[in-house]
Amino acid sequence: DGGITQSPKYLFRKEGQNVTLSCEQNLNHDAMYWYRQDPGQGLRLIYYSQIVNDFQKGDIAEGYSVSREKKESFPLTVTSAQKNPTAFYLCASSTRDRGRSGELFFGEGSRLTVL
Amino acid sequence: AQSVSQHNHHVILSEAASLELGCNYSYGGTVNLFWYVQYPGQHLQLLLKYFSGDPLVKGIKGFEAEFIKSKFSFNLRKPSVQWSDTDEYFCASLNTSRIQGAQKLVFGQGTRLTINP
Numbered sequence: 001d002g003g004i005t006q007s008p009k010y011l012f013r014k015e016g017q018n019v020t021l022s023c024e025q026n027l028n029h030d031a032m033y034w035y036r037q038d039p040g041q042g043l044r045l046i047y048y049s050q051i052v053n054d055f056q057k058g059d060i061a062e063g064y065s066v067s068r069e070k071k072e073s074f075p076l077t078v079t080s081a082q083k084n085p086t087a088f089y090l091c092a093s094s095t096r097d098r099g100r101s102g103e104l105f106f107g108e109g110s111r112l113t114v115l
Numbered sequence: 116a117q118s119v120s121q122h123n124h125h126v127i128l129s130e131a132a133s134l135e136l137g138c139n140y141s142y143g144g145t146v147n148l149f150w151y152v153q154y155p156g157q158h159l160q161l162l163l164k165y166f167s168g169d170p171l172v173k174g175i176k177g178f179e180a181e182f183i184k185s186k187f188s189f190n191l192r193k194p195s196v197q198w199s200d201t202d203e204y205f206c207a208s209l210n211t212s213r214i215q216g217a218q219k220l221v222f223g224q225g226t227r228l229t230i231n232p
Contacts, residue, residue, distance in 0.1 A: 004158075031218075033219070033220075035222075040124065040224060040225075041224060042121075042205060042222045042223055042224040042225045043159075043205065043222040043225075044222075045219055045220075045221070048219055050218075058219065088156075090158070090159070092159075099166075101147060101209055101218050102147050102149050102164060102207070102209040102218070102220050103149075103161055103164065104151075104159070104161070104220060106158035106159045106160075107158060108157050108158050109156070109157060109158065111156075
């Protein structure tokens with residue numbers, strides 16, 4: 001079955017530690033996205049990538065980093081510079097076909113808690 | 116930059132009631148609008164989308180939405196809700212970067228819908 005896999009589902013981290021969230025898709029989608037979800041604030045875009053080896057900052061990129069070395073993979077690193085990292089993180093992908101722009105397929109999410 | 120507003124944070128209805136969730140977008144040229152549903156603690160799924168043409172669009176699970184350009188609105192409706200519709204609903208707008216042509220989806224704050232049996 002085609003889809004997006006995020007891991008881990010739950011993650012605990014001590015302050016000052018970097019942590020990497022995995023996102024893999026087998027939908028052959030060119031574009032991938034990372035969103036952060038906090039209660040009452042909806043989804044906010046962290047980073048997005050339209051093609052391999054290229055990515056752009058979203059609205060809240062500070063304290064995060066990404067890489068896109070393979071089409072299937074778009075890992076997100078939450079660095080110690082992120083002041084409030086406890087949140088629910090959602091990865092998504094989409095085709096770049098014009099008629100299907102904005103149709104995102106989402107993973108199940110990763111919940112990060114900083115202790 | 117385009118923005119999306121959902122003014123209802125939490126809506127509580129009884130089964131069989133009619134539903135309307137508000138969504139307003141800021142003007143930004145070409146309008147591409149979406150409604151997504153989020154299952155509890157999990158992924159989002161596309162309910163419906165508007166690109167052009169008929170302003171009344173129908174989606175999955177009996178939902179529909181009407182694009183009203185004069186009101187900058189794209190409200191989600193369902194004639195008769197069920198207990199299983201209890202979820203969180205997000206309106207979204209597609210932004211296209213002038214510099215790179217990259218497209219990104221901007222979401223509203225979300226509306227939590229509770230349906231009482």
